[in-house]
Every structure is written in C-alpha cells, then in structure tokens.
Amino acid sequence: MRRSAVRSVVVAGLLVLALAGAGAGPAGAWAGAGAAGPGAAGPGAAGAAEADVAYHGRVALADGQLRIWLVPENEGPSELPNATVRVRLSVDLADRQELAGGCARAGLREVVCETGPLPLHGRGRHIGLVLDLRESAPEVVVRVDTWWNGGATDRDLSNNEHVVLALDTGDAYAF
Incomplete structure (x- = not known):
C-alpha cells in the first residue's frame, strides 16, 4: 500500500514535468519551484496551505555503501497529509537496491x-x-530536499535543503 502511494507521487510529479516541458501552464513553472521540485509551492501560492518542512538526520559512507537516516518535521502553521523527500547523490547507485517501505528509486x-x-x-x-x-x-555529496509537499507554501527552505559531504570513513555526518 505504501509503495503505491509513493508511485502515485512520483507519477504525479513526472506528469507535472511532462506538462511543463510540453508548454502547458506558465513557462518555466517547474524551474520557478527551485530545488524544491515540481510539487512544492513557493511563497504567495494562491489558496495553498502553509507549512515549514524541515529535515534532520545523518549520513555515513563506508566501503561503497551509504547509510542515511532522516526525520522529517513540520514547524507549521498547517499540518500536511504527506510530503516526499528527495535524496540525490553525486555518484551512481548500484542497479539493485532494497529500499525502505514508502521509498522508490527516481533515477x-x-x-x-x-x-x-x-x-x-x-x-x-x-x-x-x-x-x-x-x-x-x-x-x-548527498543532497536532501522536498520533492513534493502537496502544493503547500514553505517560506523557509533553509531547513529542508541540505548538502552533506560524506567521506568513506564510516563516520556519521549530521545535517
């Protein structure tokens, strides 16, 4: 059930990308969303809820394996039924991955x-x-950000966009 919810979010995001690329909607609609991705609304979005999504966690790299632990938080002023966090790496992932429930590979x-x-x-x-x-x-290099937040306005992106350099030492790096 959780995997289907992730697929729905991923498919919805890809549909938005396809529509933006095909000229539907305002020019550069996705580019205007910045690193927050296709579903994250910026300040002033008409009729959107407002929430301040934040991520805290740590990453560790050892022997070709990257471990990431993170906790999403919402500082308000509105609750969110769901959001999608994106984790991007500076290197390619192995072809086969066993991902946690609710997670999907996106590239x-x-x-x-x-x-x-x-x-x-x-x-x-x-x-x-x-x-x-x-x-x-x-x-x-590990980049963590919000890929989709249901269209909520997030006026403080500083706490949900992180870049962490993990060295192959096994040490944990916090963000």
Whole structure:
C-alpha cells in the first residue's frame, strides 16, 4: 500500500514535468519551484496551505555503501497529509537496491520517500536508507530536499535543503 502511494507521487510529479516541458501552464513553472521540485509551492501560492518542512538526520559512507537516516518535521502553521523527500547523490547507485517501505528509486542517483503525515509542530516517520553504490567512492555529496509537499507554501527552505559531504570513513555526518 505504501509503495503505491509513493508511485502515485512520483507519477504525479513526472506528469507535472511532462506538462511543463510540453508548454502547458506558465513557462518555466517547474524551474520557478527551485530545488524544491515540481510539487512544492513557493511563497504567495494562491489558496495553498502553509507549512515549514524541515529535515534532520545523518549520513555515513563506508566501503561503497551509504547509510542515511532522516526525520522529517513540520514547524507549521498547517499540518500536511504527506510530503516526499528527495535524496540525490553525486555518484551512481548500484542497479539493485532494497529500499525502505514508502521509498522508490527516481533515477541513477536519486531516491524519493514519502514522509507520512506531518502534524503541526510534529514529526513524520523516521526514514532509514542503506544505499549500495555502483562503485566505491572516496566521498559522496548527498543532497536532501522536498520533492513534493502537496502544493503547500514553505517560506523557509533553509531547513529542508541540505548538502552533506560524506567521506568513506564510516563516520556519521549530521545535517
């Protein structure tokens, strides 16, 4: 059931991308959303709920395997029924991955995961990923951001867009 929800979010996001690329809607609609992706609305979106999504967690790289643990939070002022966090890597993922429930691969270097409900001033589900890399790397840049938030306005993107450099030491790097 959770995988189908993720697929719906991914398919809906790809549909928005296709429509934007085909000239439907305002020119550059997706590009205007910035790194927050196709479903995240910026300040001033008409009739949209307002929520401040944030992510906190850590990453560790050792022997070609990247471990990511993160917790989505909502600082409000509205609750969100769901959102999608995107994790992008600077290196390719191995072809086969065993992903946590509610997560789906979205490209050679990308994984998206649903957060579950984000209550007002509360946390979503804890997300743990163990990602195998195609080849061992001495370092990996990990980018975490919101890919979809149901169209809610998020005026503070500083707490949901993270870039973390993980060195192949096994040490955990917090964000």
